[in-house]
Amino acid sequence: xxxxxxxxxHITVSEGASLELRCNYSYGATPYLFxxxxxxxxxxxxxxxxxxxxxxxxxIKGFExxxxxxxxxxxxxxxxxxWSDAAEYFCAVGHNDMRFxxxxxxxxxx
Amino acid sequence: xxxxxxxxxxxxxxxGQDVALRCDPISGHVSxxxxxxxxxxxxEFLTYFQNEAQLDKSGLPSDRFFAERPExxxxxxxxxRTQQEDSAVYLCASSLATGEDGNQPQHxxxxxxxxxx
Numbered sequence: 001x002x003x004x005x006x007x008x009x010h011i012t013v014s015e016g017a018s019l020e021l022r023c024n025y026s027y028g029a030t031p032y033l034f035x036x037x038x039x040x041x042x043x044x045x046x047x048x049x050x051x052x053x054x055x056x057x058x059x060i061k062g063f064e065x066x067x068x069x070x071x072x073x074x075x076x077x078x079x080x081x082x083w084s085d086a087a088e089y090f091c092a093v094g095h096n097d098m099r100f101x102x103x104x105x106x107x108x109x110x
Numbered sequence: 111x112x113x114x115x116x117x118x119x120x121x122x123x124x125x126g127q128d129v130a131l132r133c134d135p136i137s138g139h140v141s142x143x144x145x146x147x148x149x150x151x152x153x154e155f156l157t158y159f160q161n162e163a164q165l166d167k168s169g170l171p172s173d174r175f176f177a178e179r180p181e182x183x184x185x186x187x188x189x190x191r192t193q194q195e196d197s198a199v200y201l202c203a204s205s206l207a208t209g210e211d212g213n214q215p216q217h218x219x220x221x222x223x224x225x226x227x
Contacts, residue, residue: 004152042220043221044153086191090152097158097166097168099155100148100153102152104150
């Protein structure tokens with residue numbers, strides 16, 4: 001069965017510092033992988049997706065993620081975090097019955 | 111409209127009451143999905159439709175949960191005889207297509223926060 005693990009429940013970084021959010025997945029075939037961001041009281045906004053091809057995927061707001069099949073990982077990165085990036089981040093895998101991780105809450109220190 | 115619209119935004123009900131949650135997908139979107147998000151958790155898949163056909167309802171937690179999309183557009187999620195454990199945010203998403211063409215991402219509404227007293 002497909003599943004997603006986000007090992008970090010909460011991460012705090014300073015504004016301007018780099019960021020990496022971890023995601024590990026379990027999937028029987030070539031996975032469709034996603035990162036979503038959720039602000040309080042809001043729905044989920046798609047940051048980026050991976051279906052096939054280049055394993056380094058560029059998304060919106062300066063985010064990127066790298067698919068590593070050997071490690072079953074799809075970590076999200078950003079070189080310089082802005083205060084407005086503070087939110088909850090979800091990794092997800094699948095097609096129609098998409099499975100989400102439990103999320104990582106990002107706090108940005110001024 | 112420009113995005114997925116869900117109503118009401120907030121719903122409070124007493125245990126045992128029936129509730130109905132509405133989702134208006136993006137115009138022209140074929141696929142529609144429902145998720146349940148408990149406090150502090152990621153969304154959990156409930157069910158999805160392709161047009162009016164409910165193709166997967168494996169995530170519905172019990173037979174008290176029922177979803178429909180009779181004309182292939184608006185969808186309603188109904189919960190009968192609500193229990194306290196039904197308290198959660200219910201998210202709806204829509205996409206242009208489904209199936210093996212996963213190149214169509216899901217667009218989410220802001221959700222309905224359901225509280226059962």
